[in-house]
Amino acid sequence: MADTILGRLAGGPLDARIIPLEATDLDAVDDELVLPWEQGQLIYRRSGGAENVGPHDGPTTVPYRFDSAI
Structure with missing residues (x-):
């Protein structure tokens, strides 16, 4: 596996964006991403396999996949 x-984000304000994850291997990949956005946060949930x-x-x-904004 590559380092x-x-x-890969789908839906919501960041649709089609690709972002680096802080994980060094697949076991360390989070099932949920909470990302800063304007005056709140966006929540994306893992939606499939690597x-x-x-x-x-x-x-x-x-x-x-986009879940919600808080």
């Missing part, structure tokens, strides 16, 4: 793990997990697939990506 870089990325989150993709590109092979050694030559490029960066590993984990899908997240």
